[in-house]
Amino acid sequence: SQTIHQWPATLVQPVGSPLSLECTVEGTSNPNLYWYRQAAGRGLQLLFYSVGIGQISSEVPQNLSASRPQDRQFILSSKKLLLSDSGFYLCAWSPAAGGQWEQFFGPGTRLTVL
Amino acid sequence: AQTVTQSQPEMSVQEAETVTLSCTYDTSENNYYLFWYKQPPSRQMILVIRQEAYKQQNATENRFSVNFQKAAKSFSLKISDSQLGDTAMYFCAFNTGANSKLTFGKGITLSVRP
Numbered sequence: 348s349q350t351i352h353q354w355p356a357t358l359v360q361p362v363g364s365p366l367s368l369e370c371t372v373e374g375t376s377n378p379n380l381y382w383y384r385q386a387a388g389r390g391l392q393l394l395f396y397s398v399g400i401g402q403i404s405s406e407v408p409q410n411l412s413a414s415r416p417q418d419r420q421f422i423l424s425s426k427k428l429l430l431s432d433s434g435f436y437l438c439a440w441s442p443a444a445g446g447q448w449e450q451f452f453g454p455g456t457r458l459t460v461l
Numbered sequence: 462a463q464t465v466t467q468s469q470p471e472m473s474v475q476e477a478e479t480v481t482l483s484c485t486y487d488t489s490e491n492n493y494y495l496f497w498y499k500q501p502p503s504r505q506m507i508l509v510i511r512q513e514a515y516k517q518q519n520a521t522e523n524r525f526s527v528n529f530q531k532a533a534k535s536f537s538l539k540i541s542d543s544q545l546g547d548t549a550m551y552f553c554a555f556n557t558g559a560n561s562k563l564t565f566g567k568g569i570t571l572s573v574r575p
Contacts, residue, residue, distance in 0.1 A: 381562075385504075390552065406562075435504055446520040448494045448556040450563055452506035 349374035350388040351362030353438050353453040360460055366411075366425040368456050374420065378440040382413055382452060385435040390413060398443065433460045463488045465553050467566035473573050474543045481528075482569050484553030491515075493557045495529065497538045499524045500568070501549040509551070512536065540571075548573045 350373045360366060372378050382394040393406045395413035403413050410429050412420045421438060435457050439450040465486045474480035486495070497509040512520045512529050517529050524544075528537045536555075541549055553566040 383542070388540075391565045393562055396562060437506060439506075447513055448558065449496055449508055450556075451508070455504050457504075 349451065351363065351438060351440055351451060351453040353436075353457060356442060357457045358459070360428050360458065362430055362460055363427050366423070366428050366432070366458070368436055368458075370421040370423075370453055371419055372440045375419070375442065376447075377418060377438070377443050378402070379443050380415060380425050381439040381441075382421065383437040383439065384392040387434075387457075389436065395423070399444050428460045431459050433458055463490075463555070463557070465555060465564050465566035466522040467553055467569050470567075470568050471570045471572070472573045473574060474540075474541055476545060478543055479541045480543055480571065481512045481538060481550055482540075482571065483551075484536045484538070484566055485564075486534050486536060486553070486555050486564075488534075488555065488557060489541075493555050495536045496554045496556070496563070497525070497527070497528075497536075498552045498554060498565075499547075500511045500552065501546075510538065543573045545573050545575060547571065 351373050379398050381396045383391045385391050397403050397415045400415050411425050437455045437456050438453040441450045469483050493514045495512045499507045499509045506566050510520050510522045510550050524541045526539045534539050550568045550570050552568045554563045556563050
């Protein structure tokens with residue numbers, strides 16, 4: 348069966364510091380991968396998605412970047428965090444072909460920028 | 462543009478009773494999938510139920526069922542015999558293709574009262 352992992356689970360970082368959040372998927376090949384951000388009590392904002400290694404599409408211009416160095420690894424980064432980067436970050440995957448087009452989510456990372 | 466509207470920000474229901482969560486959407490596509498996701502206090506996003514647009518029969522999953530009205534672009538979720546563990550935020554979403562992006566509503570917070 349497929350599983351998706353995210354780490355760290357919780358992170359507190361000062362303004363101006365770098366960021367690296369990692370997401371890995373097990374039990375499937377060539378998945379589509381997604382990064383979302385959720386502000387407190389709000390809906391989900393799609394940040395990046397990837398249909399293959401090295402292929403990243405950005406949805407919202409911002410202080411963040413994403414990379415996919417391996418088939419089942421998706422990394423969210425920032426060189427200098429802003430207060431507005433605080434939030435709950437969710438990684439998700441979906442089958443590239445077949446399936447029923449749903450996305451499966453990881454447990455999330457709670458990021459607080461102080 | 463593709464949009465999902467969840468007009469009720471909050472709802473409350475007595476344990477063991479039935480509650481219906483509303484959702485409307487807009488798309489010019491003819492084939493798509495619709496989903497309801499649940500986000501409990503742990504914030505893990507869990508897929509509750511899915512419906513393919515060209516299937517007329519409403520999907521059911523145990524206590525969860527949908528009322529899909531394609532012409533009206535309406536996709537409501539009915540929860541029967543509500544349980545305390547159903548307390549969560551519920552998101553309506555749809556997708557128009559395997560490599561397309563999920564479009565989410567803003568969510569509704571459901572509280573089940575003992």
